[in-house]
Amino acid sequence: MAVIAPAANPGIAASGPRDTTFYGWVVFALSFGLLISDYMARQVLNAVFPLLKAEWALSDAELGLLSGVVALMVGLLTFPLSLAADRWGRVRSLALMAALWSFATLFCAIATSYSQMLVGRVMVGVGEAAYGSVGIAVVISVFPQRLRATLSAAFMAGGLFGQVLGVAIGGEIAASHGWRAAFAVIGVGGLALAILYPLVVREKRIAEIAGSAASKTHGPGAAPRTSLRALFANRSVRLAYCASGVQLFAAGALPAWLPSYFNRYYAMPVDAAGRMAALFLLVCGCGMIFCGMVSDRAAQRRPDRKILLASGYGFGSAIALCLALMLPPGLPQLILLGIAMFLVAGTTGPAGAMVANLTPAALHGSAFATLTLAHNLLGLAPGPIATGRIADAIGLLDALRFLPIAAVIAALLFLAARRSYLADLQALASQP
Incomplete structure (x- = not known):
């Protein structure tokens, strides 16, 4: 049943x-x-x-x-x-x-x-x-x-x-x-x-x-009641849940470890490191809002463009973070870290739109709860924990260098979702 x-x-x-x-x-x-x-x-x-x-x-x-x-x-x-x-x-x-x-x-x-x-x-x-x-x-x-x-x-x-x-x-x-x-x-x-x-x-x-x-x-x-199976009924929505959650692996680890990174590698006292990390969190929030606005505007006539943009945000954050962590502490590294933080959570808006478009309106509350579940279990919870474990073995800087891998995987999952997105939208629209 x-x-x-x-x-x-x-x-x-x-x-x-x-x-x-x-x-x-x-x-x-x-x-x-x-x-x-x-x-x-x-x-x-x-x-x-x-x-x-x-x-x-x-x-x-x-x-x-x-x-x-x-x-x-x-x-x-x-x-x-x-x-x-x-x-x-x-x-x-x-x-x-x-x-x-x-x-x-x-x-x-x-x-x-x-x-x-x-x-x-x-x-x-x-x-x-x-x-x-x-x-x-x-x-x-x-x-x-x-x-x-x-x-x-x-x-x-x-x-x-x-x-x-x-x-x-x-x-x-x-x-x-x-x-x-x-x-x-x-x-x-x-x-x-x-x-x-x-x-x-x-x-x-x-x-x-x-x-x-x-x-x-x-x-x-x-x-009216609707089967919860509709939350996972098509390939695109399943990939959207996974892609958005995996992308937040990096978006969850960075806020947790940036204060410690600035304390250890920039020799900042605790209060200064906190202020610097707070500034980067503001950049992340601005990026989240801006990327969502860009996705809405670009997808007005081509719904699948939001998926291309989400993938681009994933690849962009991976590249910026990778380059930043190859540089020594200094202004160029901070600029690249800022770019990475601006893009790293930019996928949340497009992913939310995908989930809303790919599930029945009657189940949107449950669909967003499922997306929240994916965010926490695939990204926000394991990101800080895994980074800490790796940091014990090889140091915090090298541990952070693994984060771009998660962003690349998320970008590829978004691209995979794009292959079936329009067909899944049409199939949902044709249902009574």
Whole structure:
């Protein structure tokens, strides 16, 4: 018997309110703030790698596991926790998630051993697992349909800001007050938002703003059901999942290890290394947005052009990173690293468009959850962990030199998807 799934995420109105409301913007602001807290809690660790390594005599493999285990838990738990939030109530679930990752971050601040820190990082991942999918569902439900694409992009940009702030602020606090203070400050900030969120954001008020269309999506038989097999029904979408995930192997490893790279090879103190890494994260975010805009414009008449561009982003990031790591530390290397960071996550936009185009509209929520799963299990989790293990054997610089291989593999997978993309689009369009 085929596994079935609801046609759309419960609670997202079919039409939504007619106009924006002040309360809707309050919901967006608080949800956006929690998303920033989410990524700050995830990324603060990378800023204090050098201090942890020195204090506890850790290997790079152990450091990489501390970073990658969060993405691993997100990948494993996104689906079940999202479904649980739909049943238990999204607002309560979001507040509980935020409280969990905040308490886990505070636990990291008082950890006295590597094993305790690892437990804390696992719990950070558990708390963050479903926030992205559940948070955007809450935000979208209180705004008119015409603003959903803009709000989705703006909301997800909070992840970028959180990474930048987590590395930059974490590095600054750690340099002046120690690494424990960095975890403590970010944990307390997240906990304050977790307490405030359910006091202001109410399920009943959201339902009133969303209108009757929201209520019609709840309950048995409220929406048509579609086989989850459609998530993997064609060759192109399977390759899109894999290609996007593999590309993020490099995109996940670089943010985790750049602060340590600048500390070791540029002799930068922890705070300066954090600021430099934060600057490169901003470059990465700008590249993600720009590459997505270019792909949308280029594919208006030729849908397969977005795949060629995605492949080009993969090859371009591989070439720039390879050349950068062949040079000695200095301005030319930094410029090439900047180009690599600009392109390395540029595939996320085209890949997302491919997945949306190649799966039934009724399953888009599940399709993007599947893409998130691929991102975490193929890229964001193994990237930092594997790089750390290789760094223990041959050094961090040589370990980073393996990252272009993942980008080349991803580029080739995108090219393979292009061969069947138009035919798969036509086959999907012909289905009733």
